[in-house]
Structures are given as structure tokens and as C-alpha cells.
Amino acid sequence: RKEVEQDPGPFNVPEGATVAFNCTYSNSASQSFFWYRQDCRKEPKLLMSVYSSGNEDGRFTAQLNRASQYISLLIRDSKLSDSATYLCVVLPSGGSYIPTFGRGTSLIVHP
């Protein structure tokens, strides 16, 4: 089983739609979780951290379920500019500072 798994998609949604991505991780001792965004042929950039209590940043909401070992990202009122690949990232515990990236979920928002 891969350490971090995501549905690669693509998710093809109309503007204004709400879309949700899930990501599962295998190491129950993982301590920190993040969503990165990667545009086509560009480097990944941090979208948001994921906190245990859940957190929101504008149209984006991230949630963590430690018991089931998954994190989610919800995007409301999708914009064309949201089209990108969303990468789930997990930082293990035990002093290792090596983030593990999921393969990413592709989102295409169409008019």
C-alpha cells in the first residue's frame, strides 16, 4: 500500500460547482498534513495546512480524520482558475522532516 493515496481523477466540474477530494495515508503516526496545488508544468505550491479541528480559507475547507486516516479538501463555488492538480502531503512523526506527496488529483473546471 502506498504511503499517501489519492484518486488521480480527473474531476471535471462546471463553474460554481462544489467538489471534494479525499486522500488516505498509511502511517497512523503521521503528524502534519497539507494540500499543495500544482499547475500544469509548474512547481507545487502550498495551498493550505490541515488542522485536526478542520480549517477554512475562503472557498477552501480542509478536514482531517485521524481515526480513518484520511484528509479531505472541499472547494466551493469552483472557478476556472481552480483547474490544477491538488497534491496531498503528509509529514511523518519521529523527527523526520521529509514530506511524502500523493500522486495528486486533477481538477478541471469548465465554463
Add this chain to the structure above:
Amino acid sequence: GAGVSQSPSNKVTEKGKDVELRCDPISGHTALYWYRQRLGQGLEFLIYFQGNSAPDKSGLPSDRFSAERTGESVSTLTIQRTQQEDSAVYLCAIYGTSGGPRYGTGELFFGEGSRLTVL
């Protein structure tokens, strides 16, 4: 990306040749990473430098791959006797912002990458 310069941006080479990729981060960042991303795939960890500690080389796929870093400055990733499966984008990243590294936060700042094509 802001704070990390990589060169060359594109490199086309013939199978069997050696290549050297360079990462030049802004000063003051002791943590530096190399990742590889094959077409349509996720990021694959290669190596991690942390100050003067021995680098974590656990992600290097074979002994044809090596990397060096002098202090908190430039890092080079060398691939010897390149193979077609080495074709990928090689990404360098640092932790934190220009205000200093933020260990353990998971916030990596990436360079724009070096796209390697092995014919």
C-alpha cells in the same frame, strides 16, 4: 519559485551521458530537498540535506545518482550514465520563507525544476 533557482531549466541528453543539475537557494536555509517527478506521476523523494548532518539519501534510486551540498549554499544532483527512465522533472525545495526556515511545518518552497529528457 521564489527563493530557489534551478539550472538548467531544460536538459536533453543521450543515454549513457552524465548530467549535473544545480539548485541555488537563497541564503539562510539549512534544509534542502531534491524530488523527482515523472510525467503524470507524483513527487518522489530523492535526498535531504540538513545543515552539517549526514544527508538522508534513502530516496536515491540507484548508485548512479549522487548529490552534494556545501554548507547552506548550492546543491548539485549528478546522474551518471543516464537511462531513459531518468527522464523527469527534478525539483529542489527548501523549507520556510525568507524570514527563516520553519522546520516541521511541511511548507516547502520549490524551484521551477530542471526538466531532463534522456534520448
